[in-house]
Amino acid sequence: MVPVFLLTDWLRYKPVVVFQCINLFITWAMMLLVQEVAVFKAMQFFYGVKSACEVAYFSYIYSIVDLKYYRKATSYCRSVQLLGYTVGSVLGQLLVSFNLMSYNNILVLTLVLISIALVTSLFLPMPQRSMFFHQSQSDPLQTPEGGDRCAGNVSTEGPVRARGCSQVFLLLWRDFLQCYSTRALLYWSVWWVLATCGYNQAINYVQVLWAHIQPSQKVQVYNGGVEAVSNLFGAATAYGIGFIQVDWAQWGELFLGSISGLGAAALFIMTFTDNIWVCYAGYVAFKGLYMLLITFAMFQIATELSMERYALIFGANNFGSLVLQTIITSVVVDGRGLGLGIIPQFIIYGSYFSAIAVIFFLRGVYTIMRVRQSHRDSTTAEEPPSLKDSDTCPEQRLSRRN
Numbered sequence: 368m369v370p371v372f373l374l375t376d377w378l379r380y381k382p383v384v385v386f387q388c389i390n391l392f393i394t395w396a397m398m399l400l401v402q403e404v405a406v407f408k409a410m411q412f413f414y415g416v417k418s419a420c421e422v423a424y425f426s427y428i429y430s431i432v433d434l435k436y437y438r439k440a441t442s443y444c445r446s447v448q449l450l451g452y453t454v455g456s457v458l459g460q461l462l463v464s465f466n467l468m469s470y471n472n473i474l475v476l477t478l479v480l481i482s483i484a485l486v487t488s489l490f491l492p493m494p495q496r497s498m499f500f501h502q503s504q505s506d507p508l509q510t511p512e513g514g515d516r517c518a519g520n521v522s523t524e525g526p527v528r529a530r531g532c533s534q535v536f537l538l539l540w541r542d543f544l545q546c547y548s549t550r551a552l553l554y555w556s557v558w559w560v561l562a563t564c565g566y567n568q569a570i571n572y573v574q575v576l577w578a579h580i581q582p583s584q585k586v587q588v589y590n591g592g593v594e595a596v597s598n599l600f601g602a603a604t605a606y607g608i609g610f611i612q613v614d615w616a617q618w619g620e621l622f623l624g625s626i627s628g629l630g631a632a633a634l635f636i637m638t639f640t641d642n643i644w645v646c647y648a649g650y651v652a653f654k655g656l657y658m659l660l661i662t663f664a665m666f667q668i669a670t671e672l673s674m675e676r677y678a679l680i681f682g683a684n685n686f687g688s689l690v691l692q693t694i695i696t697s698v699v700v701d702g703r704g705l706g707l708g709i710i711p712q713f714i715i716y717g718s719y720f721s722a723i724a725v726i727f728f729l730r731g732v733y734t735i736m737r738v739r740q741s742h743r744d745s746t747t748a749e750e751p752p753s754l755k756d757s758d759t760c761p762e763q764r765l766s767r768r769n
Contacts, residue, residue: 368689371419372682379494380427387420388485395481399474422682429669430494441666442606449602449658453595460591543683546676552668556684558623558727559664563688565719566657568695568712569634573650575709581643589647597651601658608663617738619667621731623660628724630656634717638710 375383390413397410425444432440462468468476547553577590630653637649668680698704699715707715 368419368422368682368686371416372422372679375420375423375426375682380423380430381488381491381493383420383423384427384491385485385488387417387423388481388488390414390417390420392478392481392485395474395478399471399478422685425665425681427491427494431492437669438666439610441669442608442610442662445605445658445662445665446602449598449605452598453602456591456593456595456598460589460595463591464589539679542676542679546680552680554620554727554730555664555668556680556687558627558723559661559668559684560687560691561723562627562657562660562720563685564691564695565716565723566661567688567692569653569716572700572709572712573637576637576713577643577646579709580641580646593647593650597654600651600655604655604659605662608659608666617735618731619663620727620734622663624724624726624728624731626656626660627720627727630660631717631720631724634713634720638713638717 371383394410394413394417397406397413425441428440428444429437459473462473547556574590577588581588633649633653633656637646637653640646640649665681699707699712
């Protein structure tokens with residue numbers, strides 16, 4: 368992710384979006400053409416590069432959208448992404464359930480769709496500016512006293528200039544420290560790292576859980592249909608959050624904690640049920656709730672930053688979640704660690720989200736109490752003095768002195 372992030376800025380977003388499509392095409396082509404273990408390991412590498420390149424997609428979107436449209440742009444992009452997953456899941460389920468295509472032919476169809484996406488990416492407009500390497504002449508290397516680079520109060524006019532690597536790394540580190548010094552942004556980012564890590568763990572191993580509850584060799588499975596419903600539900604929640612008008616500075620952390628708690632409950636239901644349909648329902652709820660929260664967190668962070676600094680925070684947050692996910696996988700799943708079965712794994716994942724819920728719920732309660740106390744203090748300070756404490760006439764003042 369680190370080299371991809373720097374390349375994203377240096378190449379100004381679009382080439383990395385194209386490169387992401389190329390890596391995805393290579394991944395599926397290798398899966399289709401070669402059936403060897405070594406090749407599958409190489410395939411995982413290319414898929415990892417593709418995943419790292421996702422930083423370019425949303426950074427590109429924010430580079431061409433005005434700040435006032437960040438919230439709706441985030442909900443639109445996330446919704447469209449989930450709708451694509453929905454169509455793919457429905458199509459896959461239909462092709463398998465009705466024996467319309469073999470698995471190899473489905474891979475061929477996937478390659479065709481990826482090729483169309485690759486060609487489409489070539490026609491995207493090219494941004495003229497980027498975060499560090501390509502700045503306008505009026506953008507200073509050092510922020511003026513009182514300026515706020517993270518809030519986007521840097522002029523964007525003037526001819527574009529290129530910067531050297533030493534200047535870029537100095538500016539990168541300075542912006543990184545300054546952006547995360549904002550307490551609200553830090554809390555949102557902590558939730559992003561923790562929740563995305565837990566979500567990815569659950570999504571990666573949910574197929575194993577379904578096979579444990581109802582082995583696919585015995586009955587017809589509907590995993591594709593369930594993925595379609597979950598993505599559609601996630602798209603609906605991601606789209607709807609763009610139209611909710613709430614004082615998120617006051618209620619946001621309580622919202623994160625409460626919805627994370629519902630996600631933890633959904634994971635526990637999935638873990639302890641013996642009914643595959645109940646497990647499916649829990650999965651749909653869990654995925655939809657996460658998509659609601661991550662979309663919410665994305666545009667909250669985006670509104671705190673300029674469009675350029677968003678790429679920095681997006682990359683750093685995803686990098687942190689991947690590091691944490693690697694640690695959890697090594698300890699919980701890998702045979703050289705605890706090597707737990709699927710049920711103990713999901714008990715841990717549910718407990719993990721429960722801890723996130725408790726932390727942010729308590730933090731949200733504290734934030735609301737602090738805001739209300741501050742409001743009461745300000746109201747008291749503005750109230751006029753009462754009659755019994757005021758001197759209404761000279762005779763009263765003389766009487767008090769006596």
